[in-house]
Structures are given as C-alpha cells and as structure tokens.
Amino acid sequence: MSNFEPVKTVIVGCGMIAEKGYQPRCQAYPQKIELVGYYDQDVSRAEYLAQNGGGKVYQSLDGVLNDPDVEAIINLTIHTGHYPVSLAGLKAGKHVYSEKPVALRVEEADELVEAADAMDVKFACAPVAMLGYVQQNVWKRIRDGEIGEVVSAVGNFGGPIEYWHPTADAFMKAGVGPFKDVAPYPLTAMTTMIGPVKRVHGLARITIPERMLHQGPRAGTKYQVTEKDHGFGLLEFENGAYGLLYHSWTARSEIPAYEIHGTKGIFSIQAHDDGRGIRKCIPTGDWQAENSPAGAYTGLDWGKGPADFADAIRNDRPVRCSGKHARHVLEICERVFESADKGVPIDVVSRFPAPVPVGDTPPWA
Ligand SMILES: NC(=O)c1ccc[n+]([C@@H]2O[C@H](COP(=O)([O-])OP(=O)(O)OC[C@H]3O[C@@H](n4cnc5c(N)ncnc54)[C@H](O)[C@@H]3O)[C@@H](O)[C@H]2O)c1
Numbered sequence: 090m091s092n093f094e095p096v097k098t099v100i101v102g103c104g105m106i107a108e109k110g111y112q113p114r115c116q117a118y119p120q121k122i123e124l125v126g127y128y129d130q131d132v133s134r135a136e137y138l139a140q141n142g143g144g145k146v147y148q149s150l151d152g153v154l155n156d157p158d159v160e161a162i163i164n165l166t167i168h169t170g171h172y173p174v175s176l177a178g179l180k181a182g183k184h185v186y187s188e189k190p191v192a193l194r195v196e197e198a199d200e201l202v203e204a205a206d207a208m209d210v211k212f213a214c215a216p217v218a219m220l221g222y223v224q225q226n227v228w229k230r231i232r233d234g235e236i237g238e239v240v241s242a243v244g245n246f247g248g249p250i251e252y253w254h255p256t257a258d259a260f261m262k263a264g265v266g267p268f269k270d271v272a273p274y275p276l277t278a279m280t281t282m283i284g285p286v287k288r289v290h291g292l293a294r295i296t297i298p299e300r301m302l303h304q305g306p307r308a309g310t311k312y313q314v315t316e317k318d319h320g321f322g323l324l325e326f327e328n329g330a331y332g333l334l335y336h337s338w339t340a341r342s343e344i345p346a347y348e349i350h351g352t353k354g355i356f357s358i359q360a361h362d363d364g365r366g367i368r369k370c371i372p373t374g375d376w377q378a379e380n381s382p383a384g385a386y387t388g389l390d391w392g393k394g395p396a397d398f399a400d401a402i403r404n405d406r407p408v409r410c411s412g413k414h415a416r417h418v419l420e421i422c423e424r425v426f427e428s429a430d431k432g433v434p435i436d437v438v439s440r441f442p443a444p445v446p447v448g449d450t451p452p453w454a
Contacts, residue, residue: 095123096184096399099145099153101174102166103127103134106188106391111165112138114392118453121399122392128153150174154181161211161402163395164188167256168265172197175212179204184211186398189273191415193264195423195439198416205412211401213408214415216274217394219281221363222385225447227349227356228282232446236351236369239283241331243348244275244360248341255305258312260338266316267336268293268422274360275347276418277410279324279332281444282349286421286437287327291428293320296339322425325434334425362389393453400452413441 098115100107107127115122126145127135135146147153153162154177161184164174172192178185179201191214192198205212218224231239247267251257260270280286296319302310319339324332335344347360355370364387367379386393394410401408417439424435 093120093403095119095121096160096402097123097125097158098161098163098395098399099126099128099147099159100124100138100163100165101128101150101153101178102164102170103129103131103138104165104167107138107165108141110389110391111163111395112142114390115163115395116142116392118392118396121396121453125159126153126156150177154178154183160184161186161398167259168193168270172201175201176204179208179210179212182208182210184398184402186213186395187215187412187415189215189415190269190419190422191412192419193269195416195420198412198419202412202416211398211408212412213394213398213401213410214412215394215410216277216361217397217410218274218359218361218363218389219277219444220393220397220409220447220451221390222382223358223363223365223367224278226382227358227367229446231282231349231351231356235354236349236356237353239330239349239351241333241350242275242279242283243333243345243350244272244279245335245342245344245346246271246274246361247335247337250338251300252303255302255307257300257302257304257338258310261300261312261314261316261318263315266318266426267338268317268320268322268334268425269419272322272334272336272422273415273418275334276421277414278347278360279349280414280417280441283326283328283330283332284443285327285417285440286324286332288325288434288436289421289424289428290323290434291320291425293317293426293429295319296337317426317429320425320429322421324421364388393451396453407442407445409444409447411441411444413439414444417441
C-alpha cells in the first residue's frame with residue numbers, strides 16, 4: 090500500500106480545457122492529485138466544475154493563495170492570465186502547473202522561473218505530450234540509435250482558426266500569434282529529443298489583417314489581426330541538427346505534425362497527443378506504420394502532466410515538463426518573430442535541464 094499523499098490542488102481558470110480535459114483526467118489519478126477547489130473570474134464556471142467533482146468554490150485568487158490547505162494550482166486561464174496568475178501563485182509559495190505558453194514574453198518567463206527558484210517550489214508547464222507512450226517510445230529508440238544520428242526535425246500545426254475557435258480573435262492579438270500558441274507542441278518534442286536551439290531564422294508576417302469569427306455566439310464579428318499570423322522558423326540546434334517550423338492561422342499545410350530525421354530513418358508522430366501510432370521511414374524510402382505502444386492513451390491525457398508534477402512535489406525531484414524548458418520554447422518563438430522583423434538570425438540564450446525519460450514505471454501508474 091502506497092503512502093503517497095495526493096497533492097491538494099486548485100484549478101484556476103475553469104473554461105473548456107478545465108472541464109473537458111484536466112478535471113476528468115486529474116480525477117483519473119486520484120492517488121496523485123486531489124482537486125480540492127476551483128476558481129474562475131466567472132464564478133459560475135468554478136461552480137459548474139465543483140458540482141461535477143466536489144471541492145470548494147473560491148471567490149478570488151487571493152482566497153486560493155491564502156488558503157494554507159492548498160499546495161498547488163493548475164493555471165488554465167487564457168494566455169494573458171498565465172504570467173500574472175502563475176507569478177502570484179509562486180510568490181505565495183504554491184507549486185504551479187501552467188498551460189502553454191508559459192508567458193507571453195521571455196522577460197515574464199524569466200521572472201516566473203526566478204520566483205519558483207526563490208520560493209523553492211515546483212513550476213511545470215504544458216504541453217506534456219512528450220509524456221505519452223508514443224513519444225517516449227520513439228525518444229528511447231532514437232537514444233538507442235535506431236535512426237542513426239539525428240540531423241533534423243520538422244513541426245507543423247495550425248489552420249484558419251476562426252473557422253473552429255469561437256474566440257479566435259484572442260489568438261491574433263499583438264504578443265500572441267500561432268507560434269506562441271501552437272509551436273510549443275513540436276518544439277517541446279524537438280528540444281526534448283534533440284536538445285536546445287542556439288539560433289533561429291524567421292520569416293513571418295500578417296497575411297489577413299481583417300478577419301471574421303465563423304464559430305460561436307459572436308460569429309459574424311469582424312476583428313483586426315495585430316500579430317503575425319503566418320510564418321516559418323528555421324532552427325539551429327546546439328548539437329548541429331536543423332529544425333523547420335511552420336505555423337499559420339491562414340493556411341493549413343500537410344507538412345507533418347512532427348517528424349524527426351536521422352541518418353538511418355525517420356519517425357513521424359503527432360506532437361500533441363499519444364495514441365495515433367508511429368510511422369517510420371526506412372532507408373529504402375518506404376514508410377511502415379506501427380501501432381501505438383501498449384498503454385497509449387487515445388488523444389492527449391491532460392492528467393499525466395499534473396500526475397508527474399505531483400509525484401515531483403512529493404519526492405522532491407525535478408518535474409519532467411519544467412518551466413525552464415517552457416521558457417526556452419517561448420524564447421524560440423519570440424526570436425522567430427524578432428528575426429522576421431530584423432531580417433537576421435537571432436541567438437537563443439536560455440537553456441533548461443534535460444528532461445528525464447519516463448522509464449518503465451511512470452509516475453501515474
Ligand atoms: N481549448 C483547447 O483545445 C486547448 C488546448 C490546449 C491548451 N489550451 C490552453 O489552455 C488554456 C485554457 O484554454 P480554454 O480553451 O479552456 O480557454 P477558455 O477561454 O475556455 O477558458 C479560460 C477560463 O479562464 C478564465 N480566466 C481567464 N483569465 C482569468 C484570470 N486572470 N483569473 C481567473 N480566471 C481567468 C476565463 O473566465 C475562462 O473561464 C489556454 O491557455 C489555452 O491555450 C487550450
């Protein structure tokens with residue numbers, strides 16, 4: 090019988106992803122996480138989640154942070170809320186798990202990382218798709234030399250967001266854009282499997298300055314695009330490998346979601362979820378499909394990240410999806426746009442502790 094005490098955790102930001110993803114999947118790991126309460130600036134949303142799962146409804150963020158029974162918060166506010174809510178949580182001495190992007194600017198991410206270190210609390214950040222069985226399987230095979238020396242990787246995610254997201258306008262404001270929002274998926278996989286990026290070259294611009302929402306209660310509303318909505322990033326990894334990122338809110342491409350190229354083969358997988366199998370290209374140029382490894386979750390298991398985070402808190406070990414890693418990913422995205430503006434390559438200076446493979450006994454098992 091384990092004597093692991095579940096970490097008492099409050100969800101801050103009780104929107105779609107809290108309801109459909111984090112609440113049910115954290116409840117799937119009750120041995121690691123106890124959801125003790127909910128807070129949203131729209132209190133009715135917190136009440137709705139509390140009705141689903143029990144727990145306290147907080148009336149303010151201060152109410153959460155001043156509650157000595159709360160050990161950790163999961164920050165599921167939208168991108169503009171990540172930095173202020175996480176910083177308040179860390180400064181209050183709570184362990185913090187955040188959705189991506191970790192912040193909107195690298196300086197903010199620096200402050201978060203420093204606050205976590207100063208308060209000696211854990212700071213973790215999505216995406217956590219790298220904890221998936223498919224991703225871990227491929228990563229191990231790469232470390233074992235199955236595709237030879239890794240020479241490059243490709244990532245792609247996006248499409249005309251206003252056709253499927255009811256608040257697409259929030260993702261096209263200055264400071265956000267497709268890189269900070271969705272590049273964290275392939276970039277986290279690349280930087281886990283290959284290591285840090287040292288320099289980027291960017292091409293990016295606004296392609297459709299005025300758009301219209303096509304989904305949700307505000308469908309038909311026109312809005313101005315004030316951040317680059319379409320672009321490419323070329324990456325130089327510290328170990329000599331190259332990377333290509335394509336992220337756009339304008340054109341959906343069939344560039345693979347995530348490919349990693351070696352001198353003896355290529356793996357192609359999803360960067361943002363687990364159970365969609367693996368494709369491998371062998372030196373003859375033929376592609377072979379493999380089933381997902383045993384245990385793979387179909388879709389993204391939102392609970393694995395918080396379970397690893399809780400395990401790290403109780404065992405006082407580093408989290409696998411660290412705030413420092415998320416800061417590096419954010420810096421790459423910021424530098425791609427800076428490079429596009431200046432027309433020159435830009436160095437990436439942040440680094441992060443190398444993530445540790447999950448191994449045979451996952452913390453959520
Ligand atoms: N929706 C997805 O498919 C998806 C997928 C992956 C990641 N994410 C990320 O998860 C986060 C949440 O996404 P979502 O789709 O649930 O958004 P959402 O808009 O449905 O929910 C966000 C909630 O946070 C609340 N909120 C915002 N600022 C707050 C603050 N300062 N304090 C308290 N509450 C606040 C809002 O009232 C809202 O209820 C975003 O960062 C998003 O990028 C979303």
